[in-house]
Amino acid sequence: MPVPRDIRDFSQVFRDNGHSLYAVGGAVRDYLLGTENNDWDFCTDATPEQVTAMFRSVIPTGIKHGTVTVVFRKQNYEVTTFRTEGPYSDRRHPDEVHFVTDLREDLSRRDFTVNALAADCSDGIIYDYFDGEADLRAGIIRAIGNPRERFEEDALRLIRMCRFCSKLGFTAHSLTFDSACALSSTISFVSKERVFEEMSKILMTKKPSAGLGMMYDTGLLKALIPELDKCASIEQDKVGSDNVLSHILVSVDAAASYGYSLTVRWAMLLHDIGKPSCMKKIGNFTRFFGHDVKSAEIALEVLRELKCSNALQEDVYVLVRNHMTRYNRSWTDGAVKRLINRVGRERLDMFFEVLWCDRIASDGKPGLEETDLLKERIDAVLDQPMTLKDLAVNGNDLYEAGIPRGPGMGRILNSLLEMVIDYPTLNSRQTLLEQAVLLSKSQSPADK
Numbered sequence: 001m002p003v004p005r006d007i008r009d010f011s012q013v014f015r016d017n018g019h020s021l022y023a024v025g026g027a028v029r030d031y032l033l034g035t036e037n038n039d040w041d042f043c044t045d046a047t048p049e050q051v052t053a054m055f056r057s058v059i060p061t062g063i064k065h066g067t068v069t070v071v072f073r074k075q076n077y078e079v080t081t082f083r084t085e086g087p088y089s090d091r092r093h094p095d096e097v098h099f100v101t102d103l104r105e106d107l108s109r110r111d112f113t114v115n116a117l118a119a120d121c122s123d124g125i126i127y128d129y130f131d132g133e134a135d136l137r138a139g140i141i142r143a144i145g146n147p148r149e150r151f152e153e154d155a156l157r158l159i160r161m162c163r164f165c166s167k168l169g170f171t172a173h174s175l176t177f178d179s180a181c182a183l184s185s186t187i188s189f190v191s192k193e194r195v196f197e198e199m200s201k202i203l204m205t206k207k208p209s210a211g212l213g214m215m216y217d218t219g220l221l222k223a224l225i226p227e228l229d230k231c232a233s234i235e236q237d238k239v240g241s242d243n244v245l246s247h248i249l250v251s252v253d254a255a256a257s258y259g260y261s262l263t264v265r266w267a268m269l270l271h272d273i274g275k276p277s278c279m280k281k282i283g284n285f286t287r288f289f290g291h292d293v294k295s296a297e298i299a300l301e302v303l304r305e306l307k308c309s310n311a312l313q314e315d316v317y318v319l320v321r322n323h324m325t326r327y328n329r330s331w332t333d334g335a336v337k338r339l340i341n342r343v344g345r346e347r348l349d350m351f352f353e354v355l356w357c358d359r360i361a362s363d364g365k366p367g368l369e370e371t372d373l374l375k376e377r378i379d380a381v382l383d384q385p386m387t388l389k390d391l392a393v394n395g396n397d398l399y400e401a402g403i404p405r406g407p408g409m410g411r412i413l414n415s416l417l418e419m420v421i422d423y424p425t426l427n428s429r430q431t432l433l434e435q436a437v438l439l440s441k442s443q444s445p446a447d448k
Ligand code: ATP
Pocket: 024, 025, 026, 027, 037, 039, 041, 109, 110, 111, 112, 115, 116, 154, 156, 157
């Protein structure tokens, strides 16, 4: 395997000190697959102390587990000492690690054969003790050794299996897959943050439905997001799908095929999650009234539980809440502005992306014309007053006009805003003050 100049020079320092340096995992795997990988993980027989002694700048990033970050020619290199691992009593982290000097021993503790390939950084020779290359050629994700034991040690590997199948377009080896099914409920031992991270990585693959479908097939989805799992039992005829979960997956794939953001992909994954609880049979038809509201609520709960950022929670909530917006030409400018307010200006692009993906996954005929018209209507009103900040008066002005501060004043300001949204030409200081005084007079004392 060709080794970039800097990395070869870096490994020469190890050689000069009587040690070796190997690239391991993704870099070797992706080289053999002919795909790009800029994420290098290194391992070495030198102990963290020995590595620290070899370089001027070494950060002890994960020294307990033998990982340090070396700064070499202004680049950061993450280097982990060969190690074996003790028992995993929490099904996630080894109770103890032991440093060893044998590469094979280090590779044997890794998750899948295709991730246990190592390349010597000084000469590029590839070491493949577990037939990883053959599995790469056959497109198979196979646990190293006994799959059941590997998943019992670390439950994160369950979801990593789905991620690598999704990322590489591979299938899991039958024994590996069966063991994952048998142990799917142990995914609860993995921290929610890690689950979020791995699911996000699946969502960012080219065809997320492969990994997500595998999460469903193994029972991982049921253990992690039961409401989403339930969607598979709700029949619904749409393009390329016959139930709500498969429609969701088609919509997520659509988002991936356009290269849309992680936020939009999460929104697609959760956009119909409320359908099972809103389902109503009316004659021969099934209806899901109010599923946009319900889905937004559940989406928020799911993302809160997964402990993702507040920004993502809010964005997904708003996108899911508004995904049933259906524009028609009879909308007034006021209605267009109210939509902008509900969605938020900064989310308008994502909003259209969500509508687009849902549309593609519903009837396969994106309503281009209507969407374009709505975009034009939005552009035409964007510089008109729409929020309290845009009003020609504020609370102080009303106070000076004799209106007492309090909830009553808040209601007056909101009424003024509603009026200005519909009739922007009324947004002048004098008109609004007059209107405010009238509104204040009509309020009962209890309302002020
Ligand atoms: P990517 O290209 O997505 O970064 P990667 O194979 O480099 O893929 P990482 O998560 O960066 O994956 O991990 C680097 C290597 O460390 C893996 O290839 C694997 O050998 C090992 N590894 C990582 N996590 C685990 C785990 N939970 N159990 C066993 N081995 C693991």
